[in-house]
Amino acid sequence: MVTxxxxxxxxxxxxxxxxxxxxxxxxxxxxxxxxxxxxxSNSTIQLLRRRWEVFDAGQEARVIEGDGVIGQQPIIEPGYAHQYVSGCNLHSGKGKMKGSYSMERIQDGKIIAVTIPEFQLIANIFHN
Structure with a gap:
């Protein structure tokens, strides 16, 4: 896990x-x-948009952008969390992803670019 x-x-x-x-x-x-x-944080936030960079070994990097995550634009109160699962297909067995969320701080409307840490996508295709 990366954070x-x-x-x-x-x-x-x-x-x-x-x-x-x-x-x-x-x-x-x-x-x-x-x-x-x-x-x-001490502020209520809403996730508005996502931007992913997907790197697939031997392929051009691709960018995926859109509103929310899995069809939702969750509002997250201070002290709470939002969790979701999504997926990605690669042509090779090795790649990585990273990105950012655009989040709005509800009380003042400030937009914050929140970092999504880079993580590895490595297929375990070895047989015992």
Missing amino acids: AITEGIKVSVEATYQAEYSSPHQHHFVFTYKVTIENN
Whole structure:
């Protein structure tokens, strides 16, 4: 698990290779990642947008941007957390992701760029 903190907002990410949904011989590798966003600030925040950079070994990096996360724009009160699981497909068995969330501090409307820490996507395709 990797973690980053921006202005009291802690983002932790844990990635898992999904062998049962992957087809290595067809260059299709599936990963899921669980994100936990903890609001350790004194302000209520709302996640408005996401921006991901996906790096796939031997491929061009791609950027994924959009509103919210998995169809939600959660409001997170101080002392609370929001958790979700999403996924990513790679052509190779090795890559990484990183990014940021645009969050609004509700009381004053300030937009904060919250860092999503870089994490590795590595397929465990070795057989015993």
